[in-house]
Amino acid sequence: MLGRTMTLAEAAPKTEEVPLRRNRNFQFLWAGSALSILAERFSAMAFTLVVIWSGGSKVSAGLVAFAALLPMLLVQLPAGVLVDRWNRRRVMLVCVAGRLVGIASVTAAVAADRVWIPHLAVVAFAQGSMTVFYQLAERATVRSVVPGSQLPAAMAQNEARGRGANFVGHPTGGVLFGLTAYAPFLTSTVFYLASLVAMLRLRTPAQAPGKRKGSGVGAGLRWVWQRRYFRTALLLIAGSNLLFQGMILTLQVVIKEQDRSSAIVGLIMAAGSVGGLVGAVVGGWWVRRMAMRHIMVVAHLAWALVMPALIFTSQPVAFGGLFFTTSLIGAATTVAGMVYQLRITPDNMQGRVGSVVLLLTSGASSMGALGTGFLLEAVSTRQAFTVMAAVMGLLAVVTALTFLGRKAAEDEKATDGMGNL
Template sequence: MAYRARRVAPAVPRRAEDGRPLWRQRDFGFFWLAQTLSVLGDSFSLIALPLLVLQATGSVARMGLLTGAGGVAMVLAAVFAGVVVDRVDRRKLLIACDLVRMVLYGLVPVVWLAGPQLWLLYVVLPLCEAVGMLFAVGYVTVVRGLVGTGRLTEANGRLNATAAAAGVLGPLGAGLVAAWTGPADAVAVDAASYAVSAGCLLLVRVRERAGDEHPAKDTGLWRDLRTGIAYLVHRPVLRSLTGLLAVFSFLSLGINDLIIYHLKRDLGHDDGTVGTVLAVGAVGTVAGALLVARLRRRLGFGPTWIGSIALCGVAFAGLGWVRPVPAVAVLGAVYLGCAGMAGTCSMSLRQEITPEHLLGRVTSAHWTLQYSLAPIGAAVLTWAAEQYGTGPVAAVAGACCALVGAAGLCTPIRRAGRT
């Protein structure tokens, strides 16, 4: 690889952890805003792209195929994302990722003016998912440099809470825009949000990385990936988390397509209702993000993570059977809230115990392994739903997700500490 280790610019001297409230810290504040806007855009495309496919084909299997294609690109990008993140200016990388996604998503409404072009979605979404993986790995590595190790769970919880608030407004707005002017216009809003996010990141000053005294060397892609995997394998808690999350992701990546199909085809509701239900469901993510730090302090990492995954499964199992729209929204809220808590716990633990100069590669290796089979799972889940109905498929997938949480009781996750 031709990448060389560099110091992050603009850099400010490393200093003791800032004791001020996070909302009063300038750099974290701009970073917080940028991440929230980025998620706002993501939540628009989360609704708009499946609606475009459903509008053109009427098939949940084709929706799942698009989700799977994006998942494959995400996994492939995860292979080398950590290598890139550990070697380049992380702030500039985040800005570049936002600008690339702005351009790619901006193509969709322009091309759609000439009529539906389904092939474009199968080009744009995988590319955006790959770039999004680079952004996600870079984002994880930057947070510790902004707030310090001791406040990671709090910072991640707050980032996830406001991101979830954007996730409430995004589906609601996307559903309304799609109902009024069409899903393609909702994708245009997504593109605009990335432009504003990039502008916010330009104002963030990132401290020098603690790992700069251990610069990444040009050791090669596969050796760097093996370095990240080896770190995960030799730490029992991280090893168990990665394995169980791989199964969970296989089972659940296609859940969004399943909910949309259930509302549109099984229950006969319009795009506005889809957006409203997913927006109400995202309120659960806000609640989970605000509660996760307190629950982890009180219960410990293990019980919080295991309980969250198990409750995800219970909610998932009921989603395909319930018919009242408020019930679908409530179960969606439970699922999203618990998934957010489990994800925040997992990410915070990796950030806390991984050396700075390895954080990108370990995060990349974790996500590569976690999502390696998820695209296949999304395709299988949506194909099965089209063949056998959303109710039975959701019940089986949800029960298996609950078993993933229960399996955590037999691993070192159960004994993880209370910090």
């Protein structure tokens, strides 16, 4: 059983307490990050759209998507350690400037009709890597500019910001691509520039030097691995995230084969973002009423029931409804999982354990993109959706067998002595 851990409010440094709307540094951090997230969202989907709509192969589209998501596998763990050692404000500035230069180069290449797959893959990988560093640095910086009592409200605003950016960025990126292929990249360049200006105005307290010994990635990996119940849940969520990334890429191919506008893809993704917003609210209600093991079972069973509908539909409205539903379930489960992880993890392990969680849950998306690209070369989109639905059904069965038994209940109660969240 773990010893008592500090709450977020207790762990946060003491700063002068003013309303968040009057906290100059939080507002610059929030605005700069919002602009940065929007910039990333505008261009994220455009990378694969450029490949698909310019006549590139499905494997090439999968490779570019894989490159964009690969940093979630390769960069998460070292980034978590390095962000604790380096000046976090400087990390954020370098990441914004680096992404600005990379996206500007893609804008010029697409505008000049000089699209080169390796160039797209390199920039996508670089943007993804710097996004990982930025997110970790930004999350840690919030704790230094906001009083502990206001930290929950600040994190809630940040979560709403991310969900809102998904809602605005994906459909707008699709619409801009429909106007001209370089438009989403040009828009991202402008937003990164605005983000850089905001971040230059940010001032943060002096940061204590990070420890270089005993604080490596191995400690976080060992902590997670030693908790069977926790690591099993992470692996199952990783499997479902792999399938969701495959759904997104397959959807793009379906819309292209129907000879519809790329803006339709953005609108379907927007429906998923709305589902995510609703799910974030539902998650707070859900987590107070159900044990984490039961949330896992309900979520996977619901996904297994919803995903087969992808096989039998071809209408954008139906796709939007399905993506809304899967995203709602996913966001609610994510909120529950984040609360659970925060409660069972000692304060001095939060960063390293968090990077392991992100590695497993988000890093699986990169493998989903790569595998789906090859799958779509071998089978039709309907057959691809069939494979995904079958795998999700298998995950649901495994989840039920794993978490409905007495052993799972004992494991959950043994984790910091808690049976319910």
